[in-house]
Amino acid sequence: MNDRQLHNRQVEDHLGEELLRIHQESYGKRAARADVTVKDDVVYCLLDGLELLPNESS
Numbered sequence: 001m002n003d004r005q006l007h008n009r010q011v012e013d014h015l016g017e018e019l020l021r022i023h024q025e026s027y028g029k030r031a032a033r034a035d036v037t038v039k040d041d042v043v044y045c046l047l048d049g050l051e052l053l054p055n056e057s058s
Helices: 003-027
Strands: 033-039 042-048
Touching: 003 033, 003 042
Parallel strands: none
Antiparallel strands: 033 042
8 A cells, every 4th residue: 555545544534433423423323334435536425324313214
């Protein structure tokens, strides 16, 4: 892994942790995990293991 790849991985990890923290602050529960990928000028994020609120489930 070169320096740029290492830097990108660190950024992705940090973004994932921050998204999990924000989710916990907003909803009272933390998602199971956050997968973040930075590709050029786009950030992809998938929060896994979310618990739906009663009004969000059908």
